Amino acid sequence: MRTRQQFTAALRGCAAMRTCAASAWLAAMPAAAQPAPGIAPLNYFLHAAGPAAAPTMHLGWMLTALAVAVSLLVATLLLVAIARRRPRADPAAVHPDSGGVAWIYIGTGVSSIVLLATLVYVLMTLETVAAPARQPNLTITVTAYDWWWKVTYSDSPDPARNFATANEIHIPVGEPVKIELQSADVIHAFWVPQLAGKTQTIPGQINEQWIEADRPGTYRGQCSQFCGAQHAHMAFEVVAQNAQDFDAWRLAQGQAAQPVSGATAAAGQKLFGERCAGCHTVRGTDALGVQAPDLTHLGSRRLLAAGALANTSANQLDWIQHAQRIKPDSLMPSIALSAADAAALSAYLSTLH
Ligand code: HEC
Numbered sequence: 001m002r003t004r005q006q007f008t009a010a011l012r013g014c015a016a017m018r019t020c021a022a023s024a025w026l027a028a029m030p031a032a033a034q035p036a037p038g039i040a041p042l043n044y045f046l047h048a049a050g051p052a053a054a055p056t057m058h059l060g061w062m063l064t065a066l067a068v069a070v071s072l073l074v075a076t077l078l079l080v081a082i083a084r085r086r087p088r089a090d091p092a093a094v095h096p097d098s099g100g101v102a103w104i105y106i107g108t109g110v111s112s113i114v115l116l117a118t119l120v121y122v123l124m125t126l127e128t129v130a131a132p133a134r135q136p137n138l139t140i141t142v143t144a145y146d147w148w149w150k151v152t153y154s155d156s157p158d159p160a161r162n163f164a165t166a167n168e169i170h171i172p173v174g175e176p177v178k179i180e181l182q183s184a185d186v187i188h189a190f191w192v193p194q195l196a197g198k199t200q201t202i203p204g205q206i207n208e209q210w211i212e213a214d215r216p217g218t219y220r221g222q223c224s225q226f227c228g229a230q231h232a233h234m235a236f237e238v239v240a241q242n243a244q245d246f247d248a249w250r251l252a253q254g255q256a257a258q259p260v261s262g263a264t265a266a267a268g269q270k271l272f273g274e275r276c277a278g279c280h281t282v283r284g285t286d287a288l289g290v291q292a293p294d295l296t297h298l299g300s301r302r303l304l305a306a307g308a309l310a311n312t313s314a315n316q317l318d319w320i321q322h323a324q325r326i327k328p329d330s331l332m333p334s335i336a337l338s339a340a341d342a343a344a345l346s347a348y349l350s351t352l353h
């Protein structure tokens with residue numbers, strides 16, 4: 001709610017000018033998803049949280065410093081040139097050649113050496129982040145869809161630890177993790193700025209990426225290849241946990257949904273079977289749809305609809321009834337529900353934790 005008010009206040013100026021259609025759209029938006037603590041724009045430029053990201057961040061700093069230094073140097077030389085302009089009395093005067101050409105040689109030489117050194121540094125950085133220092137023990141498959149991420153854990157010999165979830169990737173801290181990237185439709189790109197560079201997901205091809213987090217925390221990820229109307233609402237989170245917490249999470253996610261008890265939740269489950277099961281899976285039930293996020297442990301996720309909303313009961317109902325307003329063109333239809341149906345569905349969804 002706070003976010004919406006801040007946005008609305010910030011946009012009041014342009015709304016008054018009647019030039020800003022976005023303000024009306026924002027006013028119609030439900031409470032926006034709050035970023036996890038510590039997440040701010042440009043955060044990735046100031047903080048790297050793992051060995052696949054730190055070298056590129058340092059490279060970014062170095063290139064920025066170099067660009068600033070060159071700009072300052074050029075500005076200074078320009079000022080000197082202005083100060084030493086031709087005498088006003090004789091604007092056509094040409095100075096006798098007093099070593100000016102030497103400066104061209106010096107400038108070209110220094111620029112070439114600096115550019116070459118930069119090239120070497122860039123290649124060394126690429127080499128450093130190309131592969132982790134040791135072989136990853138965990139492989140996660142991430143499949144990009146318009147406009148959400150399917151996250152599949154399938155590399156355990158124990159089938160209870162294999163499952164699919166959506167938009168939230170958990171990893172053990174301090175371990176390199178291999179990410180296999182696929183796309184179900186168009187080209188997207190997987191990017192967790194604080195953990196690694198971006199890698200495209202291309203239909204019909206498997207790309208690879210590795211990420212590693214030095215410390216526990218939540219790291220924002222974002223699709224970084226324009227993929228259609230809701231490209232901006234195609235976020236996800238990487239949650240890095242200590243080994244024990246990660247294992248507990250993985251075991252819990254592998255469980256099927258608990259049988260429901262109570263008439264309202266049972267009515268909600270029936271409704272789910274009729275209206276939602278064609279697209280969504282709830283493991284342990286007849287709902288086996290594969291074209292949409294697995295909802296078996298919906299309640300365990302922090303955000304809803306690829307980062308569009310905070311995951312609360314109210315937002316779940318709002319999303320189900322107004323998906324096309326919240327994410328226009330999304331492949332989830334807006335579903336009209338009577339008050340009784342909404343209550344039943346909500347009771348059922350709250351059992352999926
Ligand atoms: C035509 C297929 C389709 C139907 C029918 C459908 N959904 Fe969805 N649903 C989707 C898709 C696709 C998404 C992902 C949308 C996105 O984030 O862009 C989604 C997302 C969701 C999410 C957010 C999941 C997450 O992890 O963030 C919830 C909750 C949800 N649907 C509930 C329902 C319920 C409840 C019903 C039935 C009343 C339903 N859906 C019917 C396709 C469908």
Ligand SMILES: [Cu+2]
Pocket residue numbers: 144147187188189223224225226227231234
């Ligand atoms: Cu995308």
